[in-house]
Amino acid sequence: MWRPSEIVVNRDILDDPITQHLIAQCPNIPVRHIGDSRSESIKAASTILTNAPDQMLPAIQAGKQVIHIAPVGSTTVDEFLIEDERMMCPAFDRLKFASNGCFYSCDWCFLKATYRAQQNYITVRVEYDKIKKQIHKRLSQTNKPVMFNTGELADSLAMEHLTKSVQEFVPYFAQTDNGYMYLLTKSTNIDAILDLEHNERTIVAWSLNADVISRRYEVGAPSLAERLNAARRVQDAGYPVRVRLDPILPVEGWQRIYAEAIEQIFAQLSPERITLGTLRFEKQFYNMRNTIFQDDNLKQIVGTMQGMLDKKGKSEGKYSFSDEQRIEMFRFAINEIRRHDENVAIALCKESVELWDKLGLSLSDLRCACVYGGENLEARDEVLEVRREAFDLESYLEGQELENRKLYTLPLQALSPDPEQPRKHIDETETDDLAQSIREHGVLQPILFRKDSEAGKLVIVSGERRYRASVKAEKTDIPAIYYAGDNVAEVALVENIQRQDLTPIEEAEALQRLQKEQKYSQSQLSSVIGKAVSTISEILSLNKLPEDIKSKCRESGAYSRRALVEVVKASTQEEMKTRFKKVAKGSMTSDQLRQDTRQPRSADAKILTALRALQTQLRDINLGALDAEKRNAVEDRLREVRQAINAKLT
Secondary structure: OOOOOEEEEEHHHOOOHHHHHHHHOOOOOOEEEEOOOOHHHHHHHOHHHHOOOOOHHHHHHHHOOEEEEEOOOOOOEEEEOOOOOOEEOOOEEEEOOEEOOOOOEEOOOOHHHHHOOOOOOEEEEOOHHHHHHHHHHHHHOOOOOEEEEOOOOOOOOOOHHHHOHHHHHHHHHHOOOOEEEEEEEOOOOOHHHOOOOOOOOEEEEEEEOOHHHHHHHEEOOOOHHHHHHHHHHHHHOOOOEEEEEOOOOOOOOHHHHHHHHHHHHHHHOOOOEEEEOOOOEOHHHHHOHHHHOOOHHHHHHHOOOEEOOOOOOOOOOOEEOOHHHHHHHHHHHHHHHHHHOOOOEEEEOOEEHHHHHHOOOOOOOEOOOOOOOOEOOHHHOOOOOOOOOOOOHHHHHOOOOOOOOOEEEEEHHHEEOOOOOOOOOOOHHHHHHHHHHHHHHOOOOOEEEEEEOOOOEEEEEEOHHHHHHHHHOOOOEEEEEEOOOOOHHHHHHHHHHHOOOOOHHHHHHHHHHHHHHHOOOHHHHHHHHOOOHHHHHHHHHHHHOOHHHHHHHHHOOOOOHHHHHHHHOOOOHHHHHHHHHHHHHOOOOHHHHHHHHHOOOOHHHHHHHHHHHHHHHHHHOOHHHOOHHHHHHHHHHHHHHHHHHHHHHO
16 A cells, blocks of 8 residues: 655644544654645645755656645535537536545646646645535535546545545445545555445546556556456445546557457446547647656657647647547447447547547437536537526426427427437538528528427427527527427438438438338338339448448538449458549549449459458457357467468468
8 A cells, every 4th residue: 555755734634533544554654744735835844845856757756755634625626617618528526535646657647737846746635524514515506416526636546545535425425315426546445445335326437548558658556457356346346337448549559459458348347338538638738748758659659649629719729639540549449349338338538529420429418437427518519509508398388288290489498409310410511501591581491399208308300400500590499390200210311311411321321220210121111211122222231331431421422322332332341441442532433333343353353352351350350258169269270271371372
């Protein structure tokens, strides 16, 4: 168990039981007394801090040996909110048992820039009765669940043997009506909390990374295997357990490294939620990269970062890797996670709305690891620049039943977009043009909506672009027709197709979902949509395209269905990608693709295709996921393949 090399204690709380416990746990450690908790007083009283080097990084490292025991203060409980509305991050409450960091030496810790060498010591707060009063006051202000994050400014469990804060507050939160405590940790310091009565009001999340990454850049923290073992024991004790895989780094061989890490996570845990992130620094931290990092390789990696956001008259926000790199890393991680658990909630940490959209993640029901339930952050989107107030549907209707096919004028805050709507990408330029038209002429075509009684809200069936444009035009209401039928997905799809608003991929995905939900044959789909069976078959075939191609096609309507149908006729995904590149560059038309598809394939081409398929299959083999008998059988067959290859090569 870690101990500091020096303790600086405010005289006002010398008699506090936690102060006495902490000092008792550190025999033979020098204790300095001060009359206030100003940083100047703390540094003047501390021998270690007084003699620390003037350079920032050595001064920060020296401060990790010093604990300052402080009174509560007025902001031990406060609300955290990212002011830049372009960054998707829910507001949450902070509970600061400790701050200024911890004794781990994570190279990328943002607190290096937050506190620098001015407050380069670890602060722990005592007076737990006063903290409980602050929590009670916050909880009394609302009847909604409030989750208090204890890991924003320090590791939630690393110093538990000294502070006993979690031991004190797990039973406290277990008795509250609407209070929850969130612990974020890299620690294995869990023994004291395993037998506590928690009533699932304390949620524990582990900050994890691939083992080779954490050993190099998270110096002093437990290994991945040690963290997972601790997380499993806490999960076995009945606590809700979540995971934060962050930061994912684009080092050489990162796909293999993170695939193995995700494999290890699911071998030990069944996490409720997983939040993904990568390095994202404030500009001042980014500018200090050559002096604040210990590792030269990390300096080179960080040197490739850039401003995350389109300026649009504002700052570039945080610095991170390019959109393309982040999308590639997150999509890979999401696909690997889905191989193990199709239903676990996945969120992105402090990311832009564009990336959420491109990765197909919902901002209308964000389930980040650090929030209690779901959060609707569509109101943070610049396109939806309206703050939805709490909307009481029953009060609005005043006991009246909505009539099917009747026209209503609804306040915008009464409506919620449908996350299952067919169209996944809405062109912002078109939305701007429509908003201008609505400012001048109003909404000429009503939208369609349905009632979700269970959720207590009205959901848009079709017309989301008109809704978004109305918000952007600063309108307060919109004409809307109520639809009470059962085939909502069918109505939304038909309406969009008839208005030709969907890209070919959105159309294919929507048809596939409709077919699955309604158990329609292609013939039945043909009748519903009003297209020939052969056309329905072609549209559905586009779902076979590789995900990266589909992603590009969702974002752009430049690719015709005719060309994509010819692309998907290739026999392998690699050939599809090759053909698509030619289409994207304009070097091959759909007619040329069709002619190429119909040409008889030579024996040489068939051999190359078979070898490419074998390569793909070999990459997908995961020996670690097989039991011993199957693994031995696969290894024997691989040796036979190697012998056959060697024979051909010689």
